[in-house]
Amino acid sequence: MAGHSQYKNIMHRKGRQDKIRSKIFSKLAREITVAAKAGIPDPSANARLRLAIQNARAESMPKDNIERAIKKASAADGENYETIRYEGYGPSGVAVIVEALTDNRARTAPVVRAFFAKYGGNLGETGSVSFMFVHVGEIVYPLAKTSADAMMEAGIEAGADDVTSDGEHVVTCAFESINEVSTALAAKFGEAESVKLVWKPTVMAPITEFEKAESLMKLIDALDEDDDVQHVFTNADIPEEIAAKLNPE
Missing domain, CATH: 3.30.70.980 (YebC, transcriptional regulation domain)
Structure with missing residues (x-):
């Protein structure tokens, strides 16, 4: 069990195993708050916040929790992460x-x-x-969303560097391009299962x-x-x- 699939297996193991919602939501909320504070609390104009909200939705985080995390960014007594x-x-x-x-x-x-x-x-x-890894954008869709050929074609057209379809469609791109690539794919296939910046091993x-x-x-x-x-x-x-x-x- 080597290569990208094993790295993903290890990286996501806990999330798949127990799905302790309070723990997951707490971490997602923290990322949303930090993203909103780093830019402006508008996902349409804040790429990091948009990605954080998208991943929160992928975990079925309630809308109220998301909005509360965004508002927390402007609180005078809020934590500085x-x-x-x-x-x-x-x-x-x-x-x-x-x-x-x-x-x-x-x-x-x-x-x-x-x-x-x-x-x-x-x-x-x-x-x-970290020299044994590359920092890249990773966009994941379920296999049922479309064919491997269609995802490959769409990924390349959107500017991705690599597309694999083994268990799920995984689109990899330069971390600077993750917003452009994910937006283009979302226009074609709908929201992805996850859109994240990851450290992918090269050794x-x-x-x-x-x-x-x-x-x-x-x-x-x-x-x-x-x-x-x-x-x-x-x-x-x-x-x-x-x-x-x-x-x-």
């Missing part, structure tokens, strides 16, 4: 990138560092592993021991449960037989 990226190595030398939104980096950094240490990894400096790290893979998943789960952590990406390459044991159906 900053985006921080942490990088390090997990078990078996797997590269891990953690994106966080925090109002107190003195609180977040020690927690992230402790998780790495607890599960056999170590937190590094910024840039220590994979194989894990051949079940214990190491299990420790990595525990690290990802622990990070994902933290309120300040928004996204976790890795370059783990886990064989099918080990992946099946980690996540039995």
